[in-house]
Amino acid sequence: MMDYVNNLPAMDLMRSEKMMFAQLIIPVESAHRAVSYLGQLGLLQFRDLNDDKSPFQRTFVNQVKRCAEMSRKLRFFKDQIQKAGLLPSSLPSSQPDFELEELETRLSDHEHELIEMNANSEKLQQTYNELLEFKMVLQKAGDFLISGGSSATQETELEENVFINSDYADAGSLLEQEMQHGTSHQSGVKFISGIICKSNIMRFERMLFRTTRGNMFFNQARTDDHIVDPATNEMVEKTVFVVFFSGEQSRKKILKICEAFGANCYPIPEDLTKRRQITGEVLSRLSELETTLEAGLRHRDAALNSIGFHLTKWIIMVKREKAIYDTLNMLNFDVTKKCLVGEGWCPVFAKDKIQEALQRATFDSNSQVGIIFHVMDSTELPPTYFRTNDFTNPCQEIVDAYGVAKYQEANPAVYAIVTFPFLFAVMFGDWGHGICLLLGALYLIAREKRFSSQKLGSFMEMLFGGRYVLLLMSLFSVYCGFIYNEFFSVPFHIFGPSAYRCRDATCSDARSVGLIKYRATYPFGVDPSWRGSRSELPFLNSLKMKMSILFGVAQMNLGIILSYFNARYFNNPLDIKYQFIPQMIFLNCLFGYLSLLIIIKWCTGSQADLYHVMIYMFLSPFENLGENKLFWGQSVLQVILLLLAMIAVPWMLFPKPFILKRRHTEIPRPHLWSSWNFRCVQ
Amino acid sequence: MGFLVTTLIFVVVGIIASLCTRICFNRGPSTNLLHLTLVITATVCCWMMWAIVYLSQMRPLIVPILNETE
Numbered sequence A: 001m002m003d004y005v006n007n008l009p010a011m012d013l014m015r016s017e018k019m020m021f022a023q024l025i026i027p028v029e030s031a032h033r034a035v036s037y038l039g040q041l042g043l044l045q046f047r048d049l050n051d052d053k054s055p056f057q058r059t060f061v062n063q064v065k066r067c068a069e070m071s072r073k074l075r076f077f078k079d080q081i082q083k084a085g086l087l088p089s090s091l092p093s094s095q096p097d098f099e100l101e102e103l104e105t106r107l108s109d110h111e112h113e114l115i116e117m118n119a120n121s122e123k124l125q126q127t128y129n130e131l132l133e134f135k136m137v138l139q140k141a142g143d144f145l146i147s148g149g150s151s152a153t154q155e156t157e158l159e160e161n162v163f164i165n166s167d168y169a170d171a172g173s174l175l176e177q178e179m180q181h182g183t184s185h186q187s188g189v190k191f192i193s194g195i196i197c198k199s200n201i202m203r204f205e206r207m208l209f210r211t212t213r214g215n216m217f218f219n220q221a222r223t224d225d226h227i228v229d230p231a232t233n234e235m236v237e238k239t240v241f242v243v244f245f246s247g248e249q250s251r252k253k254i255l256k257i258c259e260a261f262g263a264n265c266y267p268i269p270e271d272l273t274k275r276r277q278i279t280g281e282v283l284s285r286l287s288e289l290e291t292t293l294e295a296g297l298r299h300r301d302a303a304l305n306s307i308g309f310h311l312t313k314w315i316i317m318v319k320r321e322k323a324i325y326d327t328l329n330m331l332n333f334d335v336t337k338k339c340l341v342g343e344g345w346c347p348v349f350a351k352d353k354i355q356e357a358l359q360r361a362t363f364d365s366n367s368q369v370g371i372i373f374h375v376m377d378s379t380e381l382p383p384t385y386f387r388t389n390d391f392t393n394p395c396q397e398i399v400d401a402y403g404v405a406k407y408q409e410a411n412p413a414v415y416a417i418v419t420f421p422f423l424f425a426v427m428f429g430d431w432g433h434g435i436c437l438l439l440g441a442l443y444l445i446a447r448e449k450r451f452s453s454q455k456l457g458s459f460m461e462m463l464f465g466g467r468y469v470l471l472l473m474s475l476f477s478v479y480c481g482f483i484y485n486e487f488f489s490v491p492f493h494i495f496g497p498s499a500y501r502c503r504d505a506t507c508s509d510a511r512s513v514g515l516i517k518y519r520a521t522y523p524f525g526v527d528p529s530w531r532g533s534r535s536e537l538p539f540l541n542s543l544k545m546k547m548s549i550l551f552g553v554a555q556m557n558l559g560i561i562l563s564y565f566n567a568r569y570f571n572n573p574l575d576i577k578y579q580f581i582p583q584m585i586f587l588n589c590l591f592g593y594l595s596l597l598i599i600i601k602w603c604t605g606s607q608a609d610l611y612h613v614m615i616y617m618f619l620s621p622f623e624n625l626g627e628n629k630l631f632w633g634q635s636v637l638q639v640i641l642l643l644l645a646m647i648a649v650p651w652m653l654f655p656k657p658f659i660l661k662r663r664h665t666e667i668p669r670p671h672l673w674s675s676w677n678f679r680c681v682q
Numbered sequence B: 001m002g003f004l005v006t007t008l009i010f011v012v013v014g015i016i017a018s019l020c021t022r023i024c025f026n027r028g029p030s031t032n033l034l035h036l037t038l039v040i041t042a043t044v045c046c047w048m049m050w051a052i053v054y055l056s057q058m059r060p061l062i063v064p065i066l067n068e069t070e
Helices: A002-007 A028-041 A061-083 A100-146 A171-179 A198-211 A248-260 A272-329 A348-364 A393-402 A413-428 A431-446 A448-453 A458-465 A467-484 A536-569 A573-604 A610-619 A634-653 A655-666 A670-681 B003-024 B029-056
Strands: A019-027 A189-197 A216-229 A234-246 A339-347 A372-376
Touching: A019 A028, A019 A348, A028 A272, A028 A339, A028 A348, A061 A100, A061 A272, A100 A189, A100 A216, A100 A234, A100 A272, A189 A198, A189 A248, A198 A216, A198 A234, A198 A248, A234 A248, A339 A348, A348 A372, A393 A413, A393 A467, A413 A431, A413 A467, A413 A536, A413 B029, A431 A448, A431 A467, A448 A458, A458 A467, A467 B029, A536 A573, A536 B029, A573 A610, A573 A634, A573 A655, A573 B029, A610 A634, B003 B029
Parallel strands: none
Antiparallel strands: A019 A339, A019 A372, A189 A234, A216 A234
8 A cells, every 4th residue: 555655646736846047158149048048948956156245246237237227218208108108009010020129219219209299399388378368468458448448538536546455436537537548557546457266366366556655446357268377387367467557566466466466467559450450460479379279289299199109018028138147146257258157947848948048048149159058956845836837826825825845755735626616615605705706707617818918907807817826716506505505594494394394283382382393304414404594604503613623633734744744755764753742632632532523412412512622621620520421431432532732742742853954963074063153253 | 225335326326427528538647546536535525525414413402493483
């Protein structure tokens, strides 16, 4: 029997792949290509030989900087495309791969172009805004001035007129009086017209009133359209105002206040015809600018589109180049400065593939010297590598999250492929919900090809990666649903009639004493009579707790037995004698015994209290069991098991460390001893 | 149907499943061993689940007591 077991072939995923330590000597001209092909193969892990150097002391630091600069430009493009609201599309690339220098120049050209276009359109937008404001001022302020523009014959006594802010009722006549003399070189009334944000206008007016001591007349009108504020890029409502004042001092003050409040002042001519002329000019210029702006936007969108076609490809290329240069930085120049020396781990089965990739690199780069690849010995522990496929990969990742196995240790993922979905199903346990989960998993598997080429969100990616685990989970959930007899929490009588019925025909005491079991046990799963009864929870809780104990003890035993196989594989009798055996004894004497008691209690239907039995096994082992006795000889057995468990603990903990220490000090290791001594003295 | 009979049914189903896996997914001796391990693990898990639920209902200590409202 043991011979048969020993002669079985090694199971696929059980132990990590055999690794070998290799040294590569690469001539400089084929270095870049060699690393690129090796990277595509993905089966060699380089060791960093330049560990002690800072990133700026490494050989290829300039190239890495260039790659970083290029990826910054690519990020800028991506931002711009997103801001412009264009969808990134990818042209199926039939073009050949670009060289790195060519890509660099192209990227900097595109960047210059884009920045220029953005600056131009900003300037245009600003001019457009100003003209728009000017047009509004012309329209609205013109309304204030229009009444006074025609009558040129009225005389005024200007020095007598004191213009008060509150006197709106006389607004028309005042304006009429002063309008003909509104030129600036006369000491008459002047005005300033402009536009300001609606939110600031109250404070503005108050400030003007205070500084001119009331010697001004303020008129305002709200605009109908909103204008884009260039600073915040939002639409704000603006108000047109006209301030009438006299005197040069007031003018200066008012101008300063306008500047402080961010009001834009636009001089408008009082003459109506001139105003109309200017309005016409402004309108035509506005429409010109609109077309120019639109053309500029279209041009920019076209440029962004053309970039967007290649963007993903370029991003991948730049990432790949950066990875290649990072790897090249791990290699060392040898004495002659003509070759790069690298060391790394690779699995044994990959040796041919690696050599073939290296030969291809030599051929493609037209190098005279071939790349040398030879196996070396190493003292350190090789890395762990498992060859997984789509089906086993998620389970391996889940197990690795708890801890990566050491080199060639037994891999728990082999069992986790089944036990992880199974334990999920024990908790899920409903065949209606299980069928929904099954349909979801089947959908993901059916659309495999489509989903694997798309870019998914992080949650969908997780779901899609684990689609086979989901499938197993759903199948086991359906099974457990049948066992718990729950279809969306409703039980069914699928496997025959229930085993319980009323004690008599009238069912009078069904609500006090309960039903009675009159037939053989319900053949598959939980009896449907339990659902909805008052004693459902005590029964199900007890059942599920005992189920967890039994599953848990079984799984722990599996783990310890795997450690036995590990000890046998690594030829470690110390582990077997002083770890495996006492662990098995300790586990099974206590928890294995509990599992046995559970099964016996179920089979005999005894009323024994297992809590009581287990606790008093420790507290008073020699006491009489009384009604908790499950089988003959139980007290003697309990005492024996207790003694065995107590012996197993020091057996597990003490001998192994002392033996290891003795082994360590016995082996003559002079250089190690002296360095250890030196550190101690320090 | 009895405990032993159903246990035998589980054993038979397990053997049939391993044979089917060997026929449909034959990919070399080491991979076949992996498949066999998976099938046996699944069969043992499912059998344990069924057996625990069956044994616990064989000689019940409490019986269903119907609700007042029914």
